Amino acid sequence: MKNLQIQAIPAFSDNYLWLIHNTSSAIIVDPGDATPVLAYLNQHQLDLCAIVLTHHHSDHIGGVTELLRHFPATPVYGALADQLNGRIAAITHGCQQGDSVDFPQLPLRLHVLEVPGHTNSHLAWYCPELASLFCGDTLFAGGCGRLFEGTPAQMLASLQTIAALPAETAIYCAHEYTLSNLRFALAAEPDNTNLQRRFEQVREARAHNQATVPSLLGLELQTNPFLRTDSAGLIQHLHSLKRLPSEPDPLQVFTALRSWKNSF
Ligand SMILES: [Zn+2]
Structure with a gap:
């Protein structure tokens, strides 16, 4: 191989x-x-x-x-x-x-x-x-x-x-959606420093027309909100935006994120 x-x-x-x-x-x-x-x-x-x-x-x-x-x-x-x-x-x-x-x-x-x-x-x-x-x-x-x-x-x-x-x-x-995805991710979890760093790297890469995929799963786990439905910072922020009840389960977090992203 x-x-x-x-x-x-x-x-x-x-x-x-x-x-x-x-x-x-x-x-x-x-x-x-x-x-x-x-x-x-x-x-x-x-x-x-x-x-x-x-x-x-x-x-x-x-x-x-x-x-x-x-x-x-x-x-x-x-x-x-x-x-x-x-x-x-x-x-x-x-x-x-x-x-x-x-x-x-x-x-x-x-x-x-x-x-x-x-x-x-x-x-x-x-x-x-x-x-x-x-x-x-x-x-x-x-x-x-x-x-x-x-x-x-x-x-x-x-x-x-x-x-x-x-x-x-x-x-x-299958798509080059990374920059717009990370704009949404930052809105959902603005205090995530790994995410802030990744956004800058992706913005730079796209400014030079470079592909941002493949990605690494480890990086996604740190920065992709849809894989972070148990992140305290993410939950707290969505709660403060009145998009989540207190102590939501992962499905409520995912559903709130997906529905927000649909109109972001
Ligand atoms: Zn499809």
């Missing part, structure tokens, strides 16, 4: 498609657009050996059909539920919690985590050997995905599943 590279392929205005490859083969995570993926594969003379999907939104699957035209035999891995209900017709291998998938061409093994909330069949793909998580629109650098289908309780549980991974896990989320 030492020779594997994880390449960000920017797409649309703020998406990252993640390509994992060696010198001859590649797998693509969430190809919302085929054109930049095909260009990279061509340029580096790579064969596409698998397509891996986190959820059904078009900016994550929109390029699948076109990629399959160029690489017709490529297996497509996604949520079993989306295969069964036909929401992602291209899935050839439906996956669920506890499954692991081997990609011998790289070689690479990915473990399946079910992380509902953004959608009700959202998957994350975890690679312990690369200390990497491909989590789509679940956890973002400094924030989390909107709840289009799932409940706050589902999303909180999904984020807690991710939070339990090793702190050195790299978080390969």
Whole structure:
């Protein structure tokens, strides 16, 4: 696995498609657009050996059909539920919690985590050997995905599943939302010095058009309010803003944060 590279392929205005490859083969995570993926594969003379999907939104699957035209035999891995209900017709291998998938061409093994909330069949793909998580629109650098289908309780549980991974896990989320997420995080927890420092670093990086993902789980645990529903400073501040009762439980904290962020 030492020779594997994880390449960000920017797409649309703020998406990252993640390509994992060696010198001859590649797998693509969430190809919302085929054109930049095909260009990279061509340029580096790579064969596409698998397509891996986190959820059904078009900016994550929109390029699948076109990629399959160029690489017709490529297996497509996604949520079993989306295969069964036909929401992602291209899935050839439906996956669920506890499954692991081997990609011998790289070689690479990915473990399946079910992380509902953004959608009700959202998957994350975890690679312990690369200390990497491909989590789509679940956890973002400094924030989390909107709840289009799932409940706050589902999303909180999904984020807690991710939070339990090793702190050195790299978080390969699918969007460059970090700066605006951290603006909200600062409003929610203004006295968090780790967060203040991170905001300045991210502002500097974005001023130079640098990517701020992947992030590290350890940094998210220190600075992402959606992973800090037990932080005394955060709770106290939300309480002072009359957004929380005294002594709230984590679900109340998460729900208050998510609802505030929706209109922030
Ligand atoms: Zn989405």
